[in-house]
Amino acid sequence: MSLWSRISAAGASAVISFSLFSSGCARLPRPEERTFIDDLGYPVRVRRDVKRIVSLLPSNSEMVCLLDCERLKGGTRYDRFPEELVRRVREKEIEIVGGGFDPSLEKIIEISPDLILVNGPSQQRVTLPLKRMGFPVFSLYPQDMDGIRRDFLLLGEILDREEKARRILADVETGLGDFRRRTRRNVKKRVYLQTWPDPMITVGKNSMSQWILDLAGGINIFKDMPFDSGKVSLEWIIQRDPEVLIFVDSQREFAERIRELPGWREINGVQKNHICFIEAVHLRRTIQFLDGVKRIHQCLFGTVS
Amino acid sequence: MRRISLSWLILFFFFSLSLFLALSIGPVKISLFALSPRDQTILLNLRLPRALSSFFVGGGLALSGAVFQGLFRNPLADSYLLGISSGASLGAAAALVLGFTSPLAMFTGVSFFSFLGSLLALSLVFYFGRRDGYFSVFRLLLSGLGVGLLFSSLVAVLMIMAEEELRALIFFFMGGFSSASWETTWMAITLVPVCVWIAFYYARELNVLLLGEETALSSGVNTRRIQAIYAILAAFLTSISVSVAGLIGFVGLIIPHMVRMVFGADHRILLPVTFLLGGTFLILCDTIAKVVLAPSELPVGVVTSLFGVPVFLYLLKKERGEYGL
Numbered sequence: 001m002s003l004w005s006r007i008s009a010a011g012a013s014a015v016i017s018f019s020l021f022s023s024g025c026a027r028l029p030r031p032e033e034r035t036f037i038d039d040l041g042y043p044v045r046v047r048r049d050v051k052r053i054v055s056l057l058p059s060n061s062e063m064v065c066l067l068d069c070e071r072l073k074g075g076t077r078y079d080r081f082p083e084e085l086v087r088r089v090r091e092k093e094i095e096i097v098g099g100g101f102d103p104s105l106e107k108i109i110e111i112s113p114d115l116i117l118v119n120g121p122s123q124q125r126v127t128l129p130l131k132r133m134g135f136p137v138f139s140l141y142p143q144d145m146d147g148i149r150r151d152f153l154l155l156g157e158i159l160d161r162e163e164k165a166r167r168i169l170a171d172v173e174t175g176l177g178d179f180r181r182r183t184r185r186n187v188k189k190r191v192y193l194q195t196w197p198d199p200m201i202t203v204g205k206n207s208m209s210q211w212i213l214d215l216a217g218g219i220n221i222f223k224d225m226p227f228d229s230g231k232v233s234l235e236w237i238i239q240r241d242p243e244v245l246i247f248v249d250s251q252r253e254f255a256e257r258i259r260e261l262p263g264w265r266e267i268n269g270v271q272k273n274h275i276c277f278i279e280a281v282h283l284r285r286t287i288q289f290l291d292g293v294k295r296i297h298q299c300l301f302g303t304v305s
Numbered sequence: 306m307r308r309i310s311l312s313w314l315i316l317f318f319f320f321s322l323s324l325f326l327a328l329s330i331g332p333v334k335i336s337l338f339a340l341s342p343r344d345q346t347i348l349l350n351l352r353l354p355r356a357l358s359s360f361f362v363g364g365g366l367a368l369s370g371a372v373f374q375g376l377f378r379n380p381l382a383d384s385y386l387l388g389i390s391s392g393a394s395l396g397a398a399a400a401l402v403l404g405f406t407s408p409l410a411m412f413t414g415v416s417f418f419s420f421l422g423s424l425l426a427l428s429l430v431f432y433f434g435r436r437d438g439y440f441s442v443f444r445l446l447l448s449g450l451g452v453g454l455l456f457s458s459l460v461a462v463l464m465i466m467a468e469e470e471l472r473a474l475i476f477f478f479m480g481g482f483s484s485a486s487w488e489t490t491w492m493a494i495t496l497v498p499v500c501v502w503i504a505f506y507y508a509r510e511l512n513v514l515l516l517g518e519e520t521a522l523s524s525g526v527n528t529r530r531i532q533a534i535y536a537i538l539a540a541f542l543t544s545i546s547v548s549v550a551g552l553i554g555f556v557g558l559i560i561p562h563m564v565r566m567v568f569g570a571d572h573r574i575l576l577p578v579t580f581l582l583g584g585t586f587l588i589l590c591d592t593i594a595k596v597v598l599a600p601s602e603l604p605v606g607v608v609t610s611l612f613g614v615p616v617f618l619y620l621l622k623k624e625r626g627e628y629g630l
Contacts (some may be wrong), residue, residue: 176397196473198473198484199483199484200484201472222600230601239333241598242334263346
């Protein structure tokens, strides 16, 4: 056997051994386990009675808590919703394991979760060692509202809370239907939504905020921007001439000043003083988006729906 | 001499052209020769300060790069050599993440604290770079490296604490003029020309320094003084630029080399040409940044790299000299 063949054979056997070792997945699921396909296309075996969940993404933490908050044992430092989650964090029933990109693996191991919920490809650096240690790591990575609905139902199935998930979704759909009926006569308004003042950052195509604005009866003046969000200049805002300006709440000081700043006075919404504020949490990616829709609608049309 | 005069003419032509393009091109269609009141506001309060900011920041960065390259006799030196960028980043990160606001109304928080951060870095670098009452360029380099690393680590700590501020911080790292107004431009317009004048004034001494410290001393040049003046001047120019526009890479590295390739290494010519070309280059890059991804704006630092580096590499391949370094 030549040297090259021997090296190749050794390499191939090493790769096969490593694959078998790292996956350990040649075996079939045990009776107490079920296999689900996550948003990255990986089959993940999950226990039927999941009791200890660690979530490395705020929107996933929120979904778990809406279904059964008691099972969430670890979350991120950015988790804010729902109320019950905040209370549980305060009472130390939920451990903060860090951020989405810098969680403490030791804390996660200490929690000993039977399900770890992660984002998408951007958290792979963290998820790989967890997978290698044998934890079931499940990616929930919705790209749009349909994806959020789908993932919520899937999570309901994993947690054996399908009925509750369907009920929550039905309530949201009913609320949305009612809202649409009551607001269908409103003429849509051109809106500029600013999420950061310097540089001026706004929302674009396919963002959750764009979707919420649209439902609320607004037309995002930068809906042709091919990103979730991006930097714009005042001249572009003047050119698009919005009827309403919405700022995220932390920008009150900036919004107070704009009437004195050159250029801003040229804008229709500034001339008519149609300026509102919204808390950033109402623009978050969540199944409970209706609150945000109603608040923006109130800002656009001055009525509570 | 005739060649140099022609080159100056060409440079001024490109400067005027870039200024004309910057004033003409934008989302709102305006005619420079028939302005409505709204067009006047856009031209005089948005486009003009933006173009002037780009010019003075670009010129300042290019000039400081040329000075550092000459001073340290290092072709890889650029405007951010002495840890200024880390100081400015720390100031900006502190303003964004910890919510510091500017005590002076004419500055934004980011602008004020990035300027303060760069001055703090500059003071530390010169404090540690000093020995027996003198500055050694190599001690300055090492002290710049140390201070830069220390401040970068602090920036990393603040970035971990950041939430939605992170995106604004990333835009600061890539620089830009999308929020330019007279309020942000005045510092560049008033301070940069003073620094530029001082730099031109001592250009002959900088030439002599390039021949080596011993030769310079024997020619009657106070080498320590000249080195200190230029190091402080170049670092101060960088601080002003960072405060106005964030971090814009490559201008301070590429432009001086381009000018050396064409005009040679005489700092009496090199410094003014570098300033003019740096300013012109950044006006053009900012105009491209405005339109290429419209309605969103590309950070100007991305454009300086995308368009500047290929030209630089082409000139590098063509040129066989050592540019006097």
